Amino acid sequence: MGLVEAIDLYKSYDEKAKEKSYAVQGVTLTIKQGETLGLVGESGCGKSTFGKLLLQLEKQTSGKVLFKGQDISNYNFHKMRPIRRNIQMIFQNSTNLFNPYFIVKQILMEPVNNYFLHESDAEKEKRVRAILHSVGLDESYLTRYGNELSGGQRQRIGIARALILHPEFVVCDEVVSSVDYTMRNQILQLLMDLKEAFGLTYLFISHDLSAVQKVCDRVAVMYMGKVMEILPSINARIKHPYTKALLDATLDVNPRNREKQTMSLKETAESESAIANEGCPYQNRCLLAQDICKIHAPKLKNIGDDHAVACHVVDH
Numbered sequence: 001m002g003l004v005e006a007i008d009l010y011k012s013y014d015e016k017a018k019e020k021s022y023a024v025q026g027v028t029l030t031i032k033q034g035e036t037l038g039l040v041g042e043s044g045c046g047k048s049t050f051g052k053l054l055l056q057l058e059k060q061t062s063g064k065v066l067f068k069g070q071d072i073s074n075y076n077f078h079k080m081r082p083i084r085r086n087i088q089m090i091f092q093n094s095t096n097l098f099n100p101y102f103i104v105k106q107i108l109m110e111p112v113n114n115y116f117l118h119e120s121d122a123e124k125e126k127r128v129r130a131i132l133h134s135v136g137l138d139e140s141y142l143t144r145y146g147n148e149l150s151g152g153q154r155q156r157i158g159i160a161r162a163l164i165l166h167p168e169f170v171v172c173d174e175v176v177s178s179v180d181y182t183m184r185n186q187i188l189q190l191l192m193d194l195k196e197a198f199g200l201t202y203l204f205i206s207h208d209l210s211a212v213q214k215v216c217d218r219v220a221v222m223y224m225g226k227v228m229e230i231l232p233s234i235n236a237r238i239k240h241p242y243t244k245a246l247l248d249a250t251l252d253v254n255p256r257n258r259e260k261q262t263m264s265l266k267e268t269a270e271s272e273s274a275i276a277n278e279g280c281p282y283q284n285r286c287l288l289a290q291d292i293c294k295i296h297a298p299k300l301k302n303i304g305d306d307h308a309v310a311c312h313v314v315d316h
């Protein structure tokens, strides 16, 4: 049993439309206790939607989400409350979501007030100071407003707010996408240190395969709402044609080529969303495509050593 499990999860944002389109299409995935599972894929492929479904911040169209074996996918607000503090999310710009008239102390106090109702003010403040310290900021930040912080400091406050209730599972959604290279490494290191200190399990979402390879134990690759490949480790040999294309786009050192490759991946994804209703979602771009790829969608298949691939041609 995993800590968090998605079972045949679907999400459509246009439920009333005749021809539904799905942001997440039949994803079954287990996140093991204590691991960092990477989730990569281009913008718009459904990563954030999947993260929000796991945390029940969005309701699935069908399928289930299990947390510690409990099916939480139809819990009401009341039943969800004790689970909610255990499952948290860190966003790309977490602090944008905070009240701009709040100082850091108020931002961090909000979840504490919500969950530690019976504690004294002194006890609650102790929690706030402790978490601030854990993310590498001193007490002078308590009285600052969000707009008085640098990008990196804001990200640290976002992390502090997500961790102040001591959750077990955290979805990190593009947390290093808007910071520079040095800051990126510092934030990644901080997340790894906090994982050790708090015994966390992460789903680490990023469009950047190289960031994911730095911090993740396993990596799931998503394309048009489906999981194409699950790599059992960062050193595993990539099998799926799409994962290879994604890696080439991220590793190309020439920024112009990289941009071109990413663009063409994106264009293909957009044009395919209109036409590839049957068969493999990657068929129009794939150099290995066969007739069968146009008729049957490949299922995610375990090819040994915990490595799974959804492809008719390279599934062995």
Ligand SMILES: Nc1ncnc2c1ncn2[C@@H]1O[C@H](COP(=O)(O)OP(=O)(O)O)[C@@H](O)[C@H]1O
Residues within 6 Å of the ligand: 013, 023, 041, 042, 043, 044, 045, 046, 047, 048, 049, 050
């Ligand atoms: N709240 C929403 N309402 C309608 N469509 C949405 C909403 N959120 C995401 N989508 C659509 O769902 C698809 C997946 O989006 P998202 O999960 O944000 O992808 P990613 O995080 O990989 O960029 C996209 O086509 C996006 O436009």
Ligand code: SF4
Residues within 6 Å of the ligand: 241, 242, 280, 281, 282, 283, 284, 286, 287, 288, 289, 290, 293, 298, 310, 311, 312, 313, 314
């Ligand atoms: S199933 Fe066919 S089209 Fe899809 S990735 Fe494999 S070879 Fe390419």
Ligand SMILES: [Mg+2]
Residues within 6 Å of the ligand: 044, 047, 048, 049, 173, 174
């Ligand atoms: Mg996203």
